[in-house]
Amino acid sequence: LLGGNFVTPTVLADVTDDMLVAKEETFGxxxxxxxxxEEAExxxxxxxxxxGxxxxxxxxxxxxxxRLTDQLEYGMVA
Known part of the structure; x- marks a missing residue:
């Protein structure tokens, strides 16, 4: 993207619940x-x-x- 910002597709492994990336939505x-x-977890x-x-x-x-789609409380599940 000319003059813009973009992020290369990235997979973050070994993420824990206390990391910001696990708590906040990432737009990218x-x-x-x-x-x-377990599914319940x-x-x-x-x-x-x-x-959400x-x-x-x-x-x-x-x-x-x-089964998971029916139980997730989000605006959209894909």
């Missing part, structure tokens, strides 16, 4: 990866956010994706 091609053991973590514009579910299991 940045994915923060937080490990979890990740749903509680996601729904505890003050933000969008959530994304990445899985090969369509049933899991639909």
């Amino acid at each position: 091609p940045v994915a923060a990866v937080l490990p979890f053991d 990740v749903l509680a973590r996601a729904n505890n956010s003050e933000m 514009l969008a959530a994304y579910v990445y899985t090969r299991d369509l049933n899991r994706a639909m």
